[in-house]
Amino acid sequence: MSPNESAPWTSAGSGDLRTNLLGRVRRPGRYVGGEFNVRHKPAGEPLVVLSYPDVYEIGISNPALQILYSGINDDTPACAQRAYCPWPDMADLMRAEGVELWTLEDGRPVKDAAVWGFTLPHELSFTNVLEMLDLAGVPLHAAERGAEHPIVLGGGPATANPLPLATFFDAFFVGEVEGRLAEIVAAVSAASRWERLRRLTGVPGVWVPASSPRGRARRQVFTDFSSSPPVTRPLVPLLEAVHDRVALEIARGCGAGCRFCQAGMWYRPVRERPVGLLVEAVQEALRQTGCDEVSLLSLSSCDYSAIEELVWRVRALRPGLRVSLPSLRVDSAAVSLATLGDRQRGSVTLAPEAGTQRLRDAINKRVTEPLLLDAAAATFHAGFTGLKLYFMIGLPGECDEDVLAIAQAASAVRDLARATRGRARVSAAVSAFVPKAGTAFQRERFAGLEVLQARQRLLRGAWPRGVKLALHDARAAVVEARLAVGGREWSAVVEAAWRAGARFDSWREHFDLARWERAAASVGMNIHRAFEGDELECESVIDSLVSASYLRAEREHAVAGVLTDDCRHTCGSCGVCRAGVAMDLAGAEALR
């Protein structure tokens, strides 16, 4: 490394052009890499480009990309490099100057990769995928790609329904890819594009829209999760990212069974890493990153079987080390918060999701008002100065009374905050319920824009003073709802919207519903058309492992207000656990 390098990441030819662009955009550090722990593997073959379809600061914090980046570079002969979605100022300049998307590691054109993998986090990122393909000079449609183009491979939670993107991707990997990395790398090492695709088709979990239109790809579960160490040499950005801490995945999967939650179904069964493995990993990750905070990551960190022992042992590693538990379930948060002691600062997020007991029972959120207040009290006693509450509106069976109860719950928490910790901040984020594929509510009707906006007005009118209210954009939820359960025909809408200028749709300042309405109309569709209950095409191509009968039964339980127990305590027969796939709890080791 030499500071005399003028632009070490640029390849010959276009280097000066890129340097020129970097001097004319906001935050040029987004486009040059150079993070701590970045891997350089010049002799690595084949070239795999990994992308997260959002701006660098969001993408660099994504744990899935960190896992793939470490796994491919450290454990396979392939070379993994990255590209994120350029912010519009850079994208416009790239088009004006004829510069194609490059990788952060050494500035190679992204289109030179053997395979270009996208982590697809949610539906509002879809237009960014098209934006990146276009900027890279890769044809948008898989059918139009030639021998010189990379295989475009999608993964991540949005592959629960990949159909609105089926036109643009050569293949999708469905589920957790860690256990299949070697097979995928071997498949894409073939010389010809056709052969790469043919071999990929044989990898379990891969769905190739063009060649297996009637096949069902089975979601893959990483069965060695518990015995494998988490990422201990993560990329640490030089730019300020959304998260600046070691994020260590302590468990995967959630047994709570919330009926709206896609992640809760998609990552089943629950698997936990043993305490000893995690403590060693924390020590190494702190050394490699220079961070002074550790986030113990999972869908529900407080449900980790040995959470008290883990927090205690991690804290003992270094005086002053901050430990955070990012996802707390209300019904067990109080215990976990007590575990953290009274040295905390910052804020805690709790998600009661609904305002009334009736609705919380319907969505299988085992939360009562006393539990919520206990958790809030524990938050303030533990020293936190802020508490954020998550709610949803537009849930199935919701009425005005349920919406007003959200304001009442916020008011009660505010009163408690004032009584126990005078200056604590209480805030609430209220999002719109969107039916997601693979959940018990996948066939529920989306509330629609008018209903959501009416309920937002109702909520604003009843909102207590002293509690900050953040309402998610109901207009964006309309698009999300259509794409979450839409079929292949929605590819045309995504493309028309992108051609009309849609990108960064999850950013309020960039989202434009009218653009999507016009795009849908231009291909004979209606973005506001209510979803008809039985049409769920993705079920014919994706096997999420959760049985249809379980999801049907859960939907009936929702209507009846019947709770389903956490599958850690009582098996709900969802169908996921089978030969080789089973729950694996850290506490069980201690019991044995």
Add this chain to the structure above:
Amino acid sequence: MTWIVLRFARGGRARYISHLDTARALQRTFARAGIPLAMSAGMRPKPRISLGLPLPVGVEGRDEVAAAEVTGDVTHPGELVERLREAAAEGLLPTAVELWPQRPRLDPVAARYECLTALDGTAAEAAVRAFGAAEEIFVERVSPKGRRMVDLKRLVTVDGARRAPEGWWMGFTVRHRADGAARPEEVVRWLLGGDAASPPAARIVRLGVEYTGVPVRPGSRESE
């Protein structure tokens, strides 16, 4: 506790990060190297490390300075440099550690720059002469606080132009006064004849900054 001055160079990819990002990256470099920094007192303790004059985004620095207080005694500054180098990010290169009896004062007095131009020798030397001959050179500065005119002649000396294999370099010194200083990109833009809407694409290198009490390190005089 020991106060040190860390000298480092910023180049390559790292020249595209901001002053705050540079400070954060250095702080992380100490942590990765296992060199604990002393913490400030108060409710929110912060590591005692501060950088000198901010280096603008896109500008390389040959001899940048950070003042830091490390816990414990430092007997082998050279060893510290080695550990910091191993822990540093690409483009941030620790070059020297100097021991200081107290907290070093980092008030800038003057900063020397060079910029690589696409001009030929005749044009580069003509630009240097034109700067010298002018009585006043006002450029417009636009900031969130509004627009104002800055007289470069009052704040800048253009040192000359020199030829190198990669092109012509033009050197200049910015004086830092109580009422402000010129920005290097303003000087470069004037020298190259660009307008405010199109920032210069030339490479700009800061050779060193003279601070009150912390001189420029001998030897860091040229950009190549």
